[in-house]
Amino acid sequence: MNRLKIAAIVLVMVSGLAGSYFIVKNSTPSLLSEKKLMENSGKSGISSQSPIEWVKNLVSGDYSQSIGDSNNDLNNAKNGFNKETANLTETVAQSLFGKMKTMDQSGNDPFGNFDINNSENQKLVDEALVNLKNQFSLDFDLNEEDLKISADNSLNNKARYLEETGKIILKNADDFYNNPAKAVESAVDMGNVSGVKNLADTYQNIYSEFLNTSVPSDWLDLHKRYLEILKKSELIYRDLTDIQNDPIKAAVLIQILPEIVVKETEIKKEYYWKSMEINS
Structure with missing residues (x-):
């Protein structure tokens, strides 16, 4: 198995950090705040x-x-x-x-x-x-019995895991995934929820595919933490689709979203460094 290829795939996972960064950067009151949600009286x-x-x-x-x-x-x-x-x-x-x-x-x-x-x-x-x-609570129960855990912690099996998870991200990463801030801003400014719905579906798909991917037991904690972030992201974007009926919920969700984005960013970095360890 070509480990350089694995590193390249994992790098694709990290490439979404740029788009995620803008959600954190723009999470100031000028863009994603409860004040904006309540003050844009002339918009549709x-x-x-x-x-x-x-x-x-x-x-x-x-x-x-x-x-x-x-x-x-x-x-x-x-x-x-x-x-x-x-x-x-x-x-x-x-x-x-x-x-x-x-x-x-x-x-x-x-x-x-x-x-x-x-x-x-x-x-x-x-x-x-x-x-x-x-x-507010985003907690949910992740049953370890639902996970596929492998006792094989060899480098080859870990490389296999990185390749499979990297391909999952690569397959699902579309424009909205790479630029989530655009979808959120469109929902807030224009009430257009197609982007956040797409994001919810994307995170749901990634979560389901990660859930069905066998993980080396040494990396179980990382795998579980990423699953948790994937599910929380799905829940947030799914509820943002109801922004016109419940704008206050949207305001609270948008306050929470940057925290989730930062955590996802850090986990993607961990995956990247895992690939570097295998290639060293």
Whole structure:
């Protein structure tokens, strides 16, 4: 088996680092933040889905019944975004309403003069989002019994593993995979979720194929960590496809995404160095 060929294939895996870097680089409030999700009022994306507008819709009737217990709703949110829980935009809106109702002792409509740029109002929004992010969990169970683990830790078997996993990445790496920031920005700015849906499908495919690849037991930890990142990436991009219906969930996901990208980048580097060790 040509080990230089293996190194070349693994290098392809690392080549996606450039596109991933831009997600981390552009994860500042100017591009991928909850503020942008709520302030782009003139665009065709998710602008009309701001939490303030959601609250106004919720209180169009008897708001005391529409809102309910916001604390219970926030507690329900921690069950995880991948489960069938309440819409997180509604949850944040309910939380905001409860706080604003307490502040407004006069009993008048607290939303009539709500200015998102006001520091106190922005503080309310930020607190609600931080609470959700802190309660969010991307954890999932990876059963080791579902993995194919080989007791053969020879260089040839490790080279085989690197070649097979490298080919999986090479086969699935398309324009969206190599430039995920473009897909995320398109979803945020224009509500076009085709790119993030493509990314979700890509990560799902890579995860499934890695799951069916036999890994030398010496490298089991690396294999499991990569599977975890692949699944988390799939879940994030899959839920971003619902950005117009639940922009607050999208805001939290976009805050989490750079952390996942950094972890994937580091794992890809580990694969690269494994290939260098074999070729030394």
